[in-house]
Amino acid sequence: MSNRRERHEQWAVFWCSLTKTETATYIDFQVKRAGGSEKLFEAAAKELIHDFSGGVPPPDQ
Numbered sequence: 001m002s003n004r005r006e007r008h009e010q011w012a013v014f015w016c017s018l019t020k021t022e023t024a025t026y027i028d029f030q031v032k033r034a035g036g037s038e039k040l041f042e043a044a045a046k047e048l049i050h051d052f053s054g055g056v057p058p059p060d061q
Contacts, residue, residue, distance in 0.1 A: 020047055
């Protein structure tokens with residue numbers, strides 16, 4: 001991978017990373033958008049999702 005591409009990807013991750021609160025809000029929004037209940041995941045589960053993902057949401061589908 002080129003250095004330029006690596007720098008771009010690092011920049012994208014830095015600017016696209018969400019806080020734990022933002023991650024929880026994002027999860028609730030996506031679940032609700034899919035027709036589910038915002039209470040599908042407990043707060044602790046949302047924190048684990050944030051920790052595992054580094055706060056980076058999945059790419060747009």
